[in-house]
Amino acid sequence: MSIEEGFIDKSIKKHGNFLIPILQDIQENYKYLSEEFLIQVAEKLQIPLIDVYGVATFYQSFSLVPKGEHIIIVCLGTACYIRGGKKIVDVLTSELDIEPGETTEDKKFSLETVNCLGCCAIGPIVLIDGEYYGEMTPQKIIKLIKTLKREKK
């Protein structure tokens, strides 16, 4: 995927020379930061590529690889964890055959974990494509995944 002409310039105009918001703009629009994007940002901001790479790999919200069609985020905040959040991750790992941070081969699912979404009352919480699913159980998550797997493109 190549970046739209003028996208980075627009972002620089909006945020000034602040690297993180520029990378956030790219991440939000293109869902990942490719090598090509990072090189262009470094050139435009006239900073060493290693610094851009350093920042892109330091923060959890940046991804250097493309994400899947459905992004499943399991909250592993303390409250979700003691209410069984880890079990949800275990079941998903087994069902999708990927570890957190990975994407399935067919690019259908990406599995991620988050430190806390702050909705502790209804934990464990899973966020699927931006929608919250509370009081999750291993059985409920498997049902949800199976429905998504069946859905046609």
Next chain:
Amino acid sequence: MIKLHSIKEFEELSKKIIENHDSKKHIISLSSGTCGHASGSIKVEDALKQAINGYEDVIDLKLTGCHGFCAAEPNIIIFPEKIFYKNLKPEDAPNIIQSILKGEIIDNLVISENGTKYNHVNEIPFYKLQKRILTGNNPLIDPTNIEDYIAIGGYKALVKALSMHPQEITEEIKKSGLRGRGGAGFPTGIKWEIASKQKSDVKYIICNADEGDPGAYMDRNLLEGNPQLIIEGMIIGAYAIGANKGWVYVRDEYPLAVENVTINIKQAREMGFLGKNILNTGFDFDIEITRGAGAFVCGEETALIHSIEGKRGNPSQRPPFPAQIGLFGKPTNINNVETWANVPKIIENGADWYANIGTETSKGTKIFSLVGKVKNTGLVEVPMGITIQEIVYDIGCGTPNGKIIKAIQTGGPSGGCIPQDHFNLPIDYESLKQAGSIMGSGGMIVMDEDTCMVDFARYFTNFLQAESCGKCSSCREGTQRMFEILTDITEGKANDASIELLEELAYVIKETSLCGLGQTAPNPVLSTIKYFKKEYIAHIKDKKCPAGVCRALILYKVDQEKCTGCGVCKINCPEGAIIGELKQPHLINQDKCIKCGICWDNCKFDSIIHEI
């Protein structure tokens, strides 16, 4: 929006807003924070809007920030009666509207505790013991409308502050006894004094809204529900310190907080509370918002500064302190969201009023997020000095299923556990520290007999080893080694020397790490060893997990006598690990079993045994 050019204009507008307030109208205040949304408040909102159709003259719907009672989401408070309805569904909407019109109360929507029904918000046990100075106004404020904030007396503190000498404000904050709510508890007034004494033509202030502790969301509540309170606090602080520019560094995992703060900065600017020559006093100040990018360590102030500057969030050596050399090399004062929120209240009501609340060394209120194995999950704002017992049992009402509470954990990954027999401790900075934990930012996680303390320590250590920035080898490598040892313990592979090794590692990490993350990283392990050594020994010596949590140490089996062969477990097993003919006792293939517990959850005949 009218731009205010003087204090007089503000006072006139404030009067007009209060006069225009139609007190005859009923207002339905719908809790619409992130937790509300996640629990289905948007559907309730749509249904209420539809049901109000035709009754707009007498009933208004107000979408507000979180009301704090998360276990009762989606919930509403009806004003002026202050009736509280819990766990609403869209189909309740028409009844609610009709009951308001008739002046009735819907019995099955009110809070019921031990057979007693509580119609009004102030009577509910969850709210009764609280002192909601910072959070109490949330139900009255539509956080996208600055006029709502002015209607409840907002910006009066700023007007008062602008008539004071900056030094007087700092003195007032010092006198109030306010201490930093981010965790460390440093006296806010002294921090301001240091920053204000720096000789520099440019100074900055920062609001640390990078609420990283898992299980803690007090700041999110304020950012979403009452952002103007924080902005007003920041303007007062900037005036006291002599700063003309401020930043709010907010966690990106809080999209609604980012949205509401952005809207409110814009409105404050349009109205003239931010910008050049604020209310014609000659004071200039403006705020920018910066979104974090997902790094726990950025809650540490030097790391946060580097992050705003666009760098990796690595902490740096102090001194020099940010108050001396901070953001872009300029003197910078950083306070946490809740600290800033306290400022307008102190200025408005006076330091003496504030200092009257709390204990000798810890003044004011503290917001805790009471979560985990507790019935009334939510945000509780309590006066300092209240006991843990009161918070967990009187406000929280114990566990939802009658299980025995084992301990609480405070202070997030930097904190520790406090066992049940210490629950008579009054909450303040010193007493929590003495008990081996810390106040921290306000997470309070309740654990019951089903929580394994070794697994819990392993959880935090895993969190910290993943979030260590890697600068200090003792933290980077040390937390990893601790995690490996804890993993061995939870898998029954550890030996007698493990506990001693953990303690030795803990000592080195504490002594040789640069920032707070490393210096406090061993706390979860040390405090669980201190109070729950028996559980460690059970894992190491007996290869048993008493709470039945550690997967390697538990087995799921089918009780051959009880199993009716109904096949429910077999159908639901995601791994195909259960074998057996219909109407014949089934068996679990241990090689395939991932111990997800679905069979255990679904068996109606209690024939799945959960062997510890």
